[in-house]
Amino acid sequence: MSDTAPAGSGRCVLVTGGSRGIGAACVSWFVANGDRVAYLARSPAKAADGALALACDVTDPDGVEAAFADIEARLGPVEVLVANAGITRDTLLARMDEEAWRAVIDTNLTGTYRVARRAVARMLRLHRGRLIFVSSVGAFVGLPGQANYAASKAGLVGMARALARELASRSITVNVVAPGLVATDMIEALDASRLEQMKELVPLGRTATAEEVAAAVGFLASEGAGYITGAVLPVDGGMGMGL
């Protein structure tokens, strides 16, 4: 650990969906913090600086198990889990087939269940741990065309609250970050007029950077957030206020 590394660093951190967007920003944040970082991605980017990149789709239970075994062997048990892997398959409900529904729930909600379950098995023995689920302001606003996405992201909040109670006696905290409009590939996919329309709903009048979301995730993983559990931290420029 270098002299400048903040207290409480040097932990084993796992970020899912770590190759792009918010996940990649989280990977960079924890690496800079002096932690031992691994990330999962369906197609990992070229070697990220100082992080262990593993090809793993969170919809594959065997792949998740293999990835955890690999991480535990190389970095030790996961102490901080950032469940960030997520997809969208936006379409109006009348046109949303089972596959579009299932795919989004399977990655965003069930994928989080899979990695949380596996991480918690070890955290119980450690008697410490941090679970941070990346939800979305979309869970509360409920934008048209996002029934599947909103349901999956709202589901994370319920799951986090149940787990917060379940795991509190072991000093394992479980929190949710709810980003609003973040400048990532997922947002770039929107057409320009829709994006402008959405920005008008944001009091701060701009999109967030992925780094601004990563900073909130980093805080919830920090020593200073030790008394925070079951919380939903919006990082949405004021878009969701009170929802």
Added chain:
Amino acid sequence: MTSARRISGQGADETVDSDAAFEKFRQCAVEVLQVPEEKVTKEARFADDLDADSLDLVELVMALEESFDITVEETELENIETVGQAFDLIASKL
């Protein structure tokens, strides 16, 4: 309720293997529950005598599964309150 009490009556011929298995079981319990060895008797109740909460039991089951290389289903854990009951369940899978 009285019929349930008969479970512990076992033939003497099984005792040697069973003793070794119980010793292994006891070591798991001592390690996971952080209790002194002498408290882990077959009559001991997890909640009252060993101060174990539900997460402790989950942890113990995972340790036993690993140590004995067995799988325990959730439904099998219902109504298990004593060390003896838990051990009988494990022993039935060996």
